[in-house]
Amino acid sequence: xxxxxxxxxxxxxxxxxxxxxxxxxxxxxxxxxxxxxxxxxxxxxxxxxxxxxxxxxxxxxxxxxxxxxxxxxxxxxxxxxxxxxxxxxxxxxxxxxxxxxxxxxxxxxxx
Amino acid sequence: xxxxxxxxxxxxxxxxxxxxxxxxxxxxxxxxxxxxxxxxxxxxxxxxxxxxxxxxxxxxxxxxxxxxxxxxxxxxxxxxxxxxxxxxxxxxxxxxxxxxxxxxxxxxxxxx
Numbered sequence: 001x002x003x004x005x006x007x008x009x010x011x012x013x014x015x016x017x018x019x020x021x022x023x024x025x026x027x028x029x030x031x032x033x034x035x036x037x038x039x040x041x042x043x044x045x046x047x048x049x050x051x052x053x054x055x056x057x058x059x060x061x062x063x064x065x066x067x068x069x070x071x072x073x074x075x076x077x078x079x080x081x082x083x084x085x086x087x088x089x090x091x092x093x094x095x096x097x098x099x100x101x102x103x104x105x106x107x108x109x110x111x
Numbered sequence: 112x113x114x115x116x117x118x119x120x121x122x123x124x125x126x127x128x129x130x131x132x133x134x135x136x137x138x139x140x141x142x143x144x145x146x147x148x149x150x151x152x153x154x155x156x157x158x159x160x161x162x163x164x165x166x167x168x169x170x171x172x173x174x175x176x177x178x179x180x181x182x183x184x185x186x187x188x189x190x191x192x193x194x195x196x197x198x199x200x201x202x203x204x205x206x207x208x209x210x211x212x213x214x215x216x217x218x219x220x221x222x223x
Binding site for chain 2: 032034036041042043044045046049089093094095096097098099100101102103104
């Protein structure tokens, strides 16, 4: 049972435009959500997180939005840069439970 | 602060052998989690240790085991290796029970 889903395996965006990555979850117990970025043959890098008491969190070019009623979160990257090309994973958890990861979205920024 | 370190970075073994991977968390972090990443499978959770106790466990066979030491360093052991165990094994540490996990660079295991 895939509790965290990233339905778009890949996404291509022009440099300078906005990249929007989406993530859906099914477990209503989840109350903490994270986004990670991963380059090939490296460990994932933590980008940004959001608690369920908020609906938006911003850090530089990265903004995460949470819609609890729709069980949906999204990551916005503005403006997109070539170095943003990577695989992006969303993850969710609650309490002391393990992080549950989505299957990832490969983002390609076109110069 | 030094990040999460994993040793070795690369390992080649043959079927039937066993392997031990090591992870040193960020200083002060007490939670260490292990993941397996294979092409097309995303990040599969193996187990998590907190203060030397296994707190969470994924759906892997008993050939996969781990432990955590009093200094929070952790080891993962895989016995009777199979070809399908070839993967990138990632370790992550976190400070609090709910907070970001910070990943190491991984150990690339190849089973021939």
